[in-house]
Amino acid sequence: MNRQVAHNDVAATMQAIGVRARAAAPALALASSDAKNRALVAMADAVDAGAGAILSANALDMEAGRAAQLSAAALDRLKLDAARIAAIGEGIRAVAALPDPVGQVIAAWDRPNGLRIERVRTPLGVIGVIFESRPNVTADAGVLCLKAGNPVILRGGSDSRHSSRAIHACLAKGLAQAGLPADAIQIVPTADRIAVGEMLKGLDGNLDVIVPRGGRGLVERVQREARVPVFAHLEGICHVYVDASADLAMAKRIVVNSKMRRTGVCGAAETLLIDRAGADRLARPLLSALADSGCAIRASEDLRAMFPASEPASEADWKTEYLAPIISAKLVDGVDGAIEHIERWSSHHTEAIVAQDAAAVARFFLHIDSAILLHNASTQFADGGEFGMGAEIGIATGRMHARGPVGVEQLTSFKYLVRGDGQTRP
Amino acid sequence: MNRQVAHNDVAATMQAIGVRARAAAPALALASSDAKNRALVAMADAVDAGAGAILSANALDMEAGRAAQLSAAALDRLKLDAARIAAIGEGIRAVAALPDPVGQVIAAWDRPNGLRIERVRTPLGVIGVIFESRPNVTADAGVLCLKAGNPVILRGGSDSRHSSRAIHACLAKGLAQAGLPADAIQIVPTADRIAVGEMLKGLDGNLDVIVPRGGRGLVERVQREARVPVFAHLEGICHVYVDASADLAMAKRIVVNSKMRRTGVCGAAETLLIDRAGADRLARPLLSALADSGCAIRASEDLRAMFPASEPASEADWKTEYLAPIISAKLVDGVDGAIEHIERWSSHHTEAIVAQDAAAVARFFLHIDSAILLHNASTQFADGGEFGMGAEIGIATGRMHARGPVGVEQLTSFKYLVRGDGQTRP
Numbered sequence: 001m002n003r004q005v006a007h008n009d010v011a012a013t014m015q016a017i018g019v020r021a022r023a024a025a026p027a028l029a030l031a032s033s034d035a036k037n038r039a040l041v042a043m044a045d046a047v048d049a050g051a052g053a054i055l056s057a058n059a060l061d062m063e064a065g066r067a068a069q070l071s072a073a074a075l076d077r078l079k080l081d082a083a084r085i086a087a088i089g090e091g092i093r094a095v096a097a098l099p100d101p102v103g104q105v106i107a108a109w110d111r112p113n114g115l116r117i118e119r120v121r122t123p124l125g126v127i128g129v130i131f132e133s134r135p136n137v138t139a140d141a142g143v144l145c146l147k148a149g150n151p152v153i154l155r156g157g158s159d160s161r162h163s164s165r166a167i168h169a170c171l172a173k174g175l176a177q178a179g180l181p182a183d184a185i186q187i188v189p190t191a192d193r194i195a196v197g198e199m200l201k202g203l204d205g206n207l208d209v210i211v212p213r214g215g216r217g218l219v220e221r222v223q224r225e226a227r228v229p230v231f232a233h234l235e236g237i238c239h240v241y242v243d244a245s246a247d248l249a250m251a252k253r254i255v256v257n258s259k260m261r262r263t264g265v266c267g268a269a270e271t272l273l274i275d276r277a278g279a280d281r282l283a284r285p286l287l288s289a290l291a292d293s294g295c296a297i298r299a300s301e302d303l304r305a306m307f308p309a310s311e312p313a314s315e316a317d318w319k320t321e322y323l324a325p326i327i328s329a330k331l332v333d334g335v336d337g338a339i340e341h342i343e344r345w346s347s348h349h350t351e352a353i354v355a356q357d358a359a360a361v362a363r364f365f366l367h368i369d370s371a372i373l374l375h376n377a378s379t380q381f382a383d384g385g386e387f388g389m390g391a392e393i394g395i396a397t398g399r400m401h402a403r404g405p406v407g408v409e410q411l412t413s414f415k416y417l418v419r420g421d422g423q424t425r426p
Numbered sequence: 427m428n429r430q431v432a433h434n435d436v437a438a439t440m441q442a443i444g445v446r447a448r449a450a451a452p453a454l455a456l457a458s459s460d461a462k463n464r465a466l467v468a469m470a471d472a473v474d475a476g477a478g479a480i481l482s483a484n485a486l487d488m489e490a491g492r493a494a495q496l497s498a499a500a501l502d503r504l505k506l507d508a509a510r511i512a513a514i515g516e517g518i519r520a521v522a523a524l525p526d527p528v529g530q531v532i533a534a535w536d537r538p539n540g541l542r543i544e545r546v547r548t549p550l551g552v553i554g555v556i557f558e559s560r561p562n563v564t565a566d567a568g569v570l571c572l573k574a575g576n577p578v579i580l581r582g583g584s585d586s587r588h589s590s591r592a593i594h595a596c597l598a599k600g601l602a603q604a605g606l607p608a609d610a611i612q613i614v615p616t617a618d619r620i621a622v623g624e625m626l627k628g629l630d631g632n633l634d635v636i637v638p639r640g641g642r643g644l645v646e647r648v649q650r651e652a653r654v655p656v657f658a659h660l661e662g663i664c665h666v667y668v669d670a671s672a673d674l675a676m677a678k679r680i681v682v683n684s685k686m687r688r689t690g691v692c693g694a695a696e697t698l699l700i701d702r703a704g705a706d707r708l709a710r711p712l713l714s715a716l717a718d719s720g721c722a723i724r725a726s727e728d729l730r731a732m733f734p735a736s737e738p739a740s741e742a743d744w745k746t747e748y749l750a751p752i753i754s755a756k757l758v759d760g761v762d763g764a765i766e767h768i769e770r771w772s773s774h775h776t777e778a779i780v781a782q783d784a785a786a787v788a789r790f791f792l793h794i795d796s797a798i799l800l801h802n803a804s805t806q807f808a809d810g811g812e813f814g815m816g817a818e819i820g821i822a823t824g825r826m827h828a829r830g831p832v833g834v835e836q837l838t839s840f841k842y843l844v845r846g847d848g849q850t851r852p
Binding site: 026029030109111115117122124125208209229247250253254257258261343365366367369370371372373374375376377378380381386387388399400401403404413414415416417418419420421422423424425 | 452455456535537541543548550551634635655673676679680682683684687769791792793795796797798799800801802803804806807812813814825826827829830839840841842843844845846847848849850851
């Protein structure tokens with residue numbers, strides 16, 4: 001088969017997937033909360049009951065991954081075990097327990113002419129999720145989209161294809177048991193990269209939004225090439241600013257937790273900013289606490305003078321997402337210095353201030369335009385589950401439609417329902 | 427000057443406008459409600475005081491328009507008079523009177539770990555407005571964007587350039603009097619169409635959303651070519667469905683008002699659907715009322731048999747936005763027939779049902795996915811002012827971010843503010 005024929009085949013497959021997703025939309029939009037929740041519970045049961053099959057599929061992926069000499073980190077992302085499979089089932093049940101967003105009245109008001117206006121949530125449309133090695137994204141994305149009444153097209157990485165298909169088979173069982181359309185959750189059957197290109201072009205208008213889940217390379221390509229809206233963050237260059245007014249013990253806990261709880265997540269802190277006015281009291285204990293927890297420190301010159309067990313920071317450090325036990329650190333002139341540094345270097349994902357001074361906090365909250373700002377709490381709370389959204393399909397740093405954790409509500413649109421008793425417009 | 431040099435000049439001018447707009451964003455985002463409202467009132471005063479200058483500028487545009495043999499409709503859109511200028515000033519004062527959306531807490535909740543989470547409105551970003559002949563859009567768009575804290579780049583049609591500049595001069599006075607950045611409201615100084623192309627490309631990331639205001643040709647081009655999000659509707663193929671349960675007198679008022687109050691607006695009805703079960707009682711009086719009000723009728727065959735004073739409708743009529751005293755009409759099988767027709771042919775802008783049967787209304791509201799659905803009220807209420815939003819920059823039929831009338835709230839984004847007392851994530 002020559003290259004062009006293969007290309008046309010994949011393109012045709014993808015167009016057909018788009019058409020089927022769009023066709024499934026009305027039934028899904030009208031599906032009762034009860035039907036959706038029955039499907040979700042049946043999916044969770046199928047995942048629990050199918051753990052053996054999922055593990056066998058995952059063993060194939062792991063074997064291929066080792067043969068392809070994937071990194072240890074990639075293999076860890078790929079790996080499933082009994083606990084991780086149990087967590088997938090629990091995650092699905094948590095989504096079943098969430099309130100149904102579809103049909104919720106977001107706002108309602110009356111007009112002087114007697115018209116009653118309601119703004120009511122509706123599904124958003126067909127969602128495309130393009131992900132890499134984590135097979136659990138199959139379930140996370142599939143069930144969140146279902147809860148919000150949206151058909152979803154899942155395109156996983158080739159590394160995890162056996163695992164993803166085994167999980168998808170469980171989701172399909174749940175849809176069938178509840179009488180919901182099989183095309184509500186489709187998985188792209190080919191590892192061909194042309195499939196991604198077709199999704200980025202929007203499948204002839206049958207794809208409404210794309211959510212990329214994976215490394216910087218993937219997200220960059222999607223943001224650059226997609227002709228449909230994208231919910232994503234390219235990176236999480238998150239900051240913790242410790243004000244001169246901070247409680248030292250609290251600051252130590254928050255700084256160490258923000259950086260070291262898990263260094264590979266997008267909400268992990270990458271830069272520590274310390275108020276110059278409090279440096280004598282704060283700098284050494286904070287940096288010592290980080291070093292004691294196993295974190296390497298790259299510090300500005302003035303800070304290195306106070307803590308010699310650090311490397312010099314270069315400008316590149318202020319824009320680096322380490323995703324590793326490394327932190328950049330700098331002295332700044334109070335909250336205004338922190339704001340200046342953050343507005344220049346941040347990826348507008350998540351920033352925290354540790355302070356007792358309410359005026360400093362108010363300034364930080366007002367002047368910084370990031371998706372999530374925290375006062376006296378760890379940046380690692382940047383997570384849909386921690387926000388009480390039940391689950392998330394990702395975290396967005398754009399300002400359009402969704403920002404911060406993307407949960408079921410962010411996967412909806414709305415329409416206006418207006419009730420009158422014969423009103424005409426003068 | 428050769429063509430390429432001219433192109434590069436316009437492109438450079440547009441890039442500079444984008445850079446200046448982005449640079450104005452922080453000051454505007456932080457501007458107090460008081461400062462913004464002072465600017466708005468000063469703008470309205472400047473429009474009132476400058477009515478003579480605006481009329482003189484408009485006379486130049488009208489003269490050029492007549493020389494260019496613009497249509498009567500185009501000349502009417504272009505024309506300003508004392509009443510229309512007074513309405514511009516009143517519109518600006520109405521926006522001043524609106525609550526400031528920036529900083530509003532949209533949602534707030536507490537987590538079991540004691541974290542307090544707030545979702546707070548922020549400005550959306552730099553807005554580009556591309557419009558055609560109506561010079562009042564200069565003021566409408568400029569002041570709505572200002573109220574929501576967004577810099578705006580206005581690109582009006584060449585037909586209205588003198589009028590738009592005269593109005594813009596009034597807005598500039600208001601900004602200056604309140605000490606707000608002049609670059610908050612910029613007007614593109616060239617009529618070159620290359621300027622539009624540059625805006626559609628997004629001005630190097632300095633333009634966040636585009637709102638096209640004008641005819642189908644403009645909106646189609648913007649939707650097709652824009653690399654940034656677009657708030658728009660391509661057309662308003664709005665339907666009125668009259669159920670067998672309808673009150674006839676009410677139905678007559680609503681049908682005639684929906685079609686004939688103003689035929690050139692996007693919320694004007696284009697198709698009348700009559701329940702076959704009520705046709706004997708409803709069809710003739712409804713069509714007579716329309717005919718009596720000066721409306722031409724293009725009807726399905728079965729309906730023509732009941733009202734011979736009509737032309738035959740072809741399939742093309744179901745997808746035509748007449749924007750004229752013409753209506754297409756059809757018998758349908760109850761609310762389900764209406765839903766089927768509307769979901770097939772509608773532009774998902776605005777649809778109305780006239781009915782006394784609550785079950786029919788509920789079905790209509792549930793099954794139709796248009797931005798605005800009305801019960802026993804005219805489709806001509808599809809308007810931000812009528813919705814109580816004070817004013818609108820347009821009506822959107824997309825499902826992303828803004829849908830329906832786009833007012834100041836729809837021109838905002840949000841961020842999360844999280845308050846803790848030392849929480850770290852386990």
